[in-house]
Amino acid sequence: MNHSKTPTLADVGRVAGVSRGTVSNVFNHPHLVRSDVRERVEAAAHQLGYDGPDPRGRVLRDGKFNAIGFLPPGAYAISDVVRSPYGRELVLGVSLACDEAGATLSLVSGTDDTRTTAIREALVDGFILGHSVDIDLITSAQRRRLPFVILESDAGPDVNSIRIDGRKGALLAVRHLTNLGHRHFAILSVRRTSGPPIVHMPGKAKRRLAGGFPLDHERLDGFAQGLAEINLSIDDVPIIETTPGEPAAGAVVFDQVPEATAILTMSDWQAITVLDEALRRGINIPEDVSVVGFDGTAEAARTTPPLTTVAQDIVGKGRLAAAMVFANGPPQQIVMPVELVVRGTTARPRS
Amino acid sequence: MNHSKTPTLADVGRVAGVSRGTVSNVFNHPHLVRSDVRERVEAAAHQLGYDGPDPRGRVLRDGKFNAIGFLPPGAYAISDVVRSPYGRELVLGVSLACDEAGATLSLVSGTDDTRTTAIREALVDGFILGHSVDIDLITSAQRRRLPFVILESDAGPDVNSIRIDGRKGALLAVRHLTNLGHRHFAILSVRRTSGPPIVHMPGKAKRRLAGGFPLDHERLDGFAQGLAEINLSIDDVPIIETTPGEPAAGAVVFDQVPEATAILTMSDWQAITVLDEALRRGINIPEDVSVVGFDGTAEAARTTPPLTTVAQDIVGKGRLAAAMVFANGPPQQIVMPVELVVRGTTARPRS
DNA sequence: GCACTTTTTTGGAGCGCTCCAAGTTTATTC
DNA sequence: GAATAAACTTGGAGCGCTCCAAAAAAGTGC
Numbered sequence: 055m056n057h058s059k060t061p062t063l064a065d066v067g068r069v070a071g072v073s074r075g076t077v078s079n080v081f082n083h084p085h086l087v088r089s090d091v092r093e094r095v096e097a098a099a100h101q102l103g104y105d106g107p108d109p110r111g112r113v114l115r116d117g118k119f120n121a122i123g124f125l126p127p128g129a130y131a132i133s134d135v136v137r138s139p140y141g142r143e144l145v146l147g148v149s150l151a152c153d154e155a156g157a158t159l160s161l162v163s164g165t166d167d168t169r170t171t172a173i174r175e176a177l178v179d180g181f182i183l184g185h186s187v188d189i190d191l192i193t194s195a196q197r198r199r200l201p202f203v204i205l206e207s208d209a210g211p212d213v214n215s216i217r218i219d220g221r222k223g224a225l226l227a228v229r230h231l232t233n234l235g236h237r238h239f240a241i242l243s244v245r246r247t248s249g250p251p252i253v254h255m256p257g258k259a260k261r262r263l264a265g266g267f268p269l270d271h272e273r274l275d276g277f278a279q280g281l282a283e284i285n286l287s288i289d290d291v292p293i294i295e296t297t298p299g300e301p302a303a304g305a306v307v308f309d310q311v312p313e314a315t316a317i318l319t320m321s322d323w324q325a326i327t328v329l330d331e332a333l334r335r336g337i338n339i340p341e342d343v344s345v346v347g348f349d350g351t352a353e354a355a356r357t358t359p360p361l362t363t364v365a366q367d368i369v370g371k372g373r374l375a376a377a378m379v380f381a382n383g384p385p386q387q388i389v390m391p392v393e394l395v396v397r398g399t400t401a402r403p404r405s
Numbered sequence: 406m407n408h409s410k411t412p413t414l415a416d417v418g419r420v421a422g423v424s425r426g427t428v429s430n431v432f433n434h435p436h437l438v439r440s441d442v443r444e445r446v447e448a449a450a451h452q453l454g455y456d457g458p459d460p461r462g463r464v465l466r467d468g469k470f471n472a473i474g475f476l477p478p479g480a481y482a483i484s485d486v487v488r489s490p491y492g493r494e495l496v497l498g499v500s501l502a503c504d505e506a507g508a509t510l511s512l513v514s515g516t517d518d519t520r521t522t523a524i525r526e527a528l529v530d531g532f533i534l535g536h537s538v539d540i541d542l543i544t545s546a547q548r549r550r551l552p553f554v555i556l557e558s559d560a561g562p563d564v565n566s567i568r569i570d571g572r573k574g575a576l577l578a579v580r581h582l583t584n585l586g587h588r589h590f591a592i593l594s595v596r597r598t599s600g601p602p603i604v605h606m607p608g609k610a611k612r613r614l615a616g617g618f619p620l621d622h623e624r625l626d627g628f629a630q631g632l633a634e635i636n637l638s639i640d641d642v643p644i645i646e647t648t649p650g651e652p653a654a655g656a657v658v659f660d661q662v663p664e665a666t667a668i669l670t671m672s673d674w675q676a677i678t679v680l681d682e683a684l685r686r687g688i689n690i691p692e693d694v695s696v697v698g699f700d701g702t703a704e705a706a707r708t709t710p711p712l713t714t715v716a717q718d719i720v721g722k723g724r725l726a727a728a729m730v731f732a733n734g735p736p737q738q739i740v741m742p743v744e745l746v747v748r749g750t751t752a753r754p755r756s
Numbered sequence: 757g758c759a760c761t762t763t764t765t766t767g768g769a770g771c772g773c774t775c776c777a778a779g780t781t782t783a784t785t786c
Numbered sequence: 787g788a789a790t791a792a793a794c795t796t797g798g799a800g801c802g803c804t805c806c807a808a809a810a811a812a813g814t815g816c
Binding site: 758762768775777783784 | 787788789790791792793794795796797798799800801802803804805806807808809810811812813814815816
Binding site for chain 2: 772
């Protein structure tokens, strides 16, 4: 019997002439097994090629996976997270916390339609849900009865959430530019659905973002407020929505809003494409056009010139999120601070 | 009974007045349950707040996790992988393949001593082992009787492996520089153990790398061969070992080998620190010193000036590794090509 | 209404393990 | 060497699920 099957605890016990429980103890609590018995068991295990208890059994019995799951935001895939500067730093923070806890970090795949299934089936002890989580996902997560944290979305007092003060960040960015004397803006917003850039020029009736998460609207509010302070209306500012990583983002802005002396973005990633395009077209930054990023990623410090950006502690956010999952405490809603980091991409407009 | 416990299949069956098997079918093979029964079961599930079969039971029963595990190279932690340009692209490739397969990517944590335990306990269907895997890890992986692939290490014909032709890459790099007329070199090698940079100056007896994986020695061999072609000996070239991401790497090279007109590195990451340090010291690249990177990461294309580097298809490598794990076929040893990408950091030495 | 086919439903078996209360062996004390 | 304490072992219970052979129900044809 038990020909080529992989051996189990029971097989080892049989060969060593001890019970399953003792074999289990040899592997998990060796101190409470007499040494001669332990050696006998180890010999039997070796002979059978048994390398320790199968995690499947343990998992069922203990109910613990020792892993935490990270779900990419929105419709994004795992690969998008690794691709984006923001996503990378976020995952870095989470992974730091996992390293410390000796836990595994599972990047859970799933498109919109498979997402709830993914949550239901993920082999994890808790979740971090990327921003913009819709209500279905939250319900799924709650059903799993596992701790979870939502990023950049406030889902009420019963749900853990961590977000930055996006409104204030946006406000700081605009004020910085208006103080420098800028009056002609373009806004590069994030399209959260897939597809080509969408251009919203002023004048057209009420403009609505085609894709956009609460956090995007919050930032837009911040921009609006800052503009209102110098009696400008955001309704007069062109807004362009591009998906994250859209390489043409910069080109669309320059084509559609040539009069802009200042470009406000929703991410460093977008701002970087603007810088790239400016270089390509011979537009001087910041002399011809000022650009402000958002996020304060490491990349932003390395551009030429270095990017002025609304910085947040992304790594810290990931870390904190993981810590909250591990802690599994009462729900908290945390708002993290933002800070305007002025570097080389902003200056007075040409007079 | 069953007060606050989470409900199980059996509970739902009891409420709906059907057997466990039927409830299971409602969730997994709904087509073979009569519709009125299905609705009854769904109602019962809803009433109990049951959101589908618990993955723990399924895992034990099916033996499948639908996940693949990635183990960072050597003594590195998950976070190191995300931090390094090379690691990121590798993980990106793996994640692309996982996205397509609908599988989860588990970044398995573990330091040297916990690594084998991590392998033993990881909830995955297969592994990708970062380069430089020692024999213990391979044995552990084999014991799991799970498919696995080793990166940048050839462990013989019984083990899946993927590596680049590092020797050739190194050779191409040196030849490029010797053709330009360089005769004074410094080599920046990778220290795979933790600690400060180690400087190996020529002349000292036989020099041995303190930390270094087979791939590092292979590249060194390539450098040696290229130098030999113009009758130079690698024994006369200073070698400096720094851990990946060591920010001082550039500084140590300029301090210790001021006469070098060309710096050979083992990674783009290292090369970038050299560029940063050159900028800081007012050393002009490539006029004063030429620098060659290794890996061909996306970062290398964005430095100022853009980095000349030995490029490989990192994303493709990750993808292929995942594919091999999923395929679970007979062992293969794959050697991927490298290519010298000449950009702006190499030029003739000042005459 | 009967015999027969097809569609549904059932419940036992078992996946591999760890916990724990109870039982057994060994050591210590007087 | 009996009594007591300490150290070690045992094996049943159960984690939640899916498969599958067999039973039950429903459908079909005459």
